[in-house]
Amino acid sequence: xxxxxxxxxxxxKTAQVLPPKPVTLQTKERVAARLVPIISPADSAYIAAxxxxxxxxxxVLRQLAETKSKGVASxxxxxxxVFKYRIKAVHDTIYVPVVDSSLYKEVPAVxxxxxxxxxxxRMAMDANICRQIIVRVCPGVWDIQIH
Numbered sequence: 205x206x207x208x209x210x211x212x213x214x215x216x217k218t219a220q221v222l223p224p225k226p227v228t229l230q231t232k233e234r235v236a237a238r239l240v241p242i243i244s245p246a247d248s249a250y251i252a253a254x255x256x257x258x259x260x261x262x263x264v265l266r267q268l269a270e271t272k273s274k275g276v277a278s279x280x281x282x283x284x285x286v287f288k289y290r291i292k293a294v295h296d297t298i299y300v301p302v303v304d305s306s307l308y309k310e311v312p313a314v315x316x317x318x319x320x321x322x323x324x325x326r327m328a329m330d331a332n333i334c335r336q337i338i339v340r341v342c343p344g345v346w347d348i349q350i351h
Contacts, residue, residue, distance in 0.1 A: 232308040239299040247273045247293040251280075255287070 249272035256266045263285040272278055275296070280289045 227312050229310045229312070231310075234306045234308065236304045236306075238302055238304065240302045242298045242300055244275060244296050244298070247275045247295075249273070249276050249278055249291050251278075251289055253287065 249270070251271075252267075252269040253265060254267040256264050258264050263282070265282045265287070268280070270278065272291075275294050277292045277294070278290065279292075280287065282288075
């Protein structure tokens with residue numbers, strides 16, 4: 205009888221769980237070159253002109269004040285009483301080369317019931333089976349009190 209109990213205890217031993225194999229993660233890098241347009245800021249010009257009439261009733265330009273930004277070219281003329289002011293603004297778009305790089309890494313999936321959870325479930329089932337066998341073979345075993 206004692207030999208049967210010892211054999212049952214040894215038969216209920218759980219199998220050793222091997223440690224998980226190391227997972228090799230792959231990393232991919234994507235590099236892309238592109239041109240980014242940079243538009244020059246808006247240009248402006250300001251003009252103030254003082255006109256007078258001479259004794260022969262002709263319009264004369266007495267004073268001219270002009271303020272303009274860097275990218276503006278201007279030209280003016282006064283002919284037969286008509287004042288013409290021409291502005292030419294050069295809007296230049298500059299393209300700057302930019303390199304974008306993206307790094308993609310694989311991430312291992314995590315399971316809620318992994319190897320440890322399965323091992324615990326197997327151990328609990330084995331212990332219950334062993335308990336039931338021992339109780340059926342030797343019903344008085346569980347009544348023994350250890351002091």
